[in-house]
Amino acid sequence: MVGIATVRSDSSSEDLQPSTTRATILGILAALAGLMFGLDTGVVAGALPFIATDFHASDALQGWIVSSMMAGAAFGSLIAGRVSARFGRTGAMLFAAILFLAGTLFCACATLPSILIIGRIFLGFAVGIAAFAAPLYISEITVESARGAMISFYQLMVSLGIFLAFISDSLLASGGHWRWMLGIMAVPAIIFLGIVLILPHSPRWLMMRGKKDHARRVLKSLRSDEEVAEAELADIQARLQKSSDAGWRLFKSNPNFRRTVFLGILLQVMQQLTGINALLYYAPRVFQAAHFGTNAAIWATTLVGLVNMTLTGVAIMCVDKWGRRPLLILSCVIAGTSLLGVGVLLALGAQTFSAQLALCGFVLLFVAGFAIGEGPLVWTLCSEVQPTRGRDFGIGCSTVTNWVANWAISNTFPLVMGHYGAAKTFMLFAAFNGLFALVTLMFVPETKGVSLETLETNLFAGKRLRDLGR
Structure with missing residues (x-):
């Protein structure tokens, strides 16, 4: 749920432009980070009763198993801005996707509560970084008229992820298969990893890195009109020059x-x-x-x-x-x-x-x-x-x-x-x-x-x- 916060509502020459199909598709693909967020948030609810039984976990230990992901997310959100600025929004999401996969494997194969907690911390890192980078990426590639809807779609994906995690838990509950509950999350993690690899960098980040020609090519592919793309490029450059204070x-x-x-x-x-x-x-x-x-x-x-x-x-x-x-x-x-x-x-x-x-x-x-x-x-x-x-x-x-x-x-x-x-x-x-x-x-x-x-x-x-x- 954290992605809405990065939406920008500055006026620009693109305000009345309809969103292109390419920009919409890329925004939807990036919003799958919200799905991963929701899946890893929701899955622990159904798995916890069986984890507590297998590990003879006390109330305090159950609290640490659940909350370790939030601790990781807090740290992830602290470094997300720097990672995103250094490697780009797609680079940050790629890092998050790798952490999603690593954390899932740690959790599913855990033989001790401490290993499970480490896996949950990895998932938290991933959530903290992805929850910053994905909505920011969406806000930077979509036009103003579609931006609010696309950011809201990210939030909807978070809720969908929680719901799907609960369904998965319910289907596996009869056998108490908590390792499968946690391990099955590797499938969407791999899909998300593959999707991130095909996402282009956002024009704003490319401009921040001084890659104006590359930013122009990307922006032209995302906008329905070349003049609109050029005007937006000039607007991005002007705003970057004013952002130091x-x-x-x-x-x-x-x-x-x-x-x-x-x-x-x-x-x-x-x-x-x-x-x-x-x-x-x-x-x-x-x-x-x-x-x-x-x-x-x-x-x-x-x-x-x-x-x-x-x-x-x-x-x-x-x-x-x-x-x-x-x-x-x-x-x-x-x-x-x-x-x-x-x-x-x-x-x-x-x-x-x-x-x-x-x-x-x-x-x-x-x-x-x-x-x-x-x-x-x-x-x-x-x-x-x-x-x-x-x-x-x-x-x-x-x-x-x-x-x-x-x-x-x-x-x-x-x-x-x-x-x-x-x-x-x-x-x-x-x-x-x-x-x-x-x-x-x-x-x-x-x-x-x-x-x-x-x-x-x-x-x-x-x-x-x-x-x-x-």
Whole structure:
């Protein structure tokens, strides 16, 4: 989910140009990085109960097995910018594809928990790098009129990957084949590796490396009109010349910029405190707490992936119609209320069939609530509120925060659930969703239909964060 943050919405002469078939196909192929992200995020949920049995894993060890990927992703996101700048967006994705394959093989062949954790760290490196490079590549090869849809497609691929991983786990659950659950991910990893090898470098990166003629050839193959390609090439060159006053220096010197950086960090922390990743990673364990059998719990987890994917698609269609603030507040209310229902049912025991159905319904409602707002809109807002000169720095800070918070939640969830019980744990997550709604009311601006230039002007004029879109 991290890719939306890199989308650029600068005006240029290409704004009204339709996307060419070649640019669209290349964008779709690059978006398969999101599929890999989702597959490796979702697969551990179904495999974990069997891994815990084979390795006699404690709650703490299960937390490390799951969260080690997030730790790797945090580090990967830290180095992704440098790798992408040095070797290109395609070079970074190639490196990620190799790591995806290596990590998958380590996990599938692990004879010790430590080897499994090393494999998960490799997968995390891959996710952190790919989640930066792929959306950036897509944003640099597609025209402005198609850019938002293509970036959103990347997010949809992440949700699809989670769903497919849950289906794979469900089909293999009857035999407890956790090595096959993890090892089968080598197939899409090899396919992704082959696809990356045929992707051309992005024109912007080629210009950054001083390869103007090469950039011109690539851009002409991606645009429907030669004049448009030449105008865009000139625009890229002009913007590269203006990009030196950015990042850390702006953060140190400008308190208004610091406000949006801290807002991005706050939104990412709140997103993780909703409980979504704790549920995605440990869904079978949650259902088992409600007396579902192991196989039934894993199939119920597949429903979670289906709802997450479907409602992410709905969110993509609604975000520019309903606006950010109303959709985000509605999302917080639905998610918080449904988690409160989960907590109450778990506190009452949820031993009857009707109670189990109700609990499953509340869990699916929570996932639906998250998917329509708290999930995709956080990344959209983190991109939109950052000024042009400091966008890469601000987005980088929020992305690293997301992974660190993700690691902290996924690492401690089994311990918290084991100590306080499932009911109190989900009631706590319900309270955090309520807090997220208050944070939205107090600090989040409405950015629907507002240009990035207007948001930036209002920010540096000292307007309150929630008024930046007015």
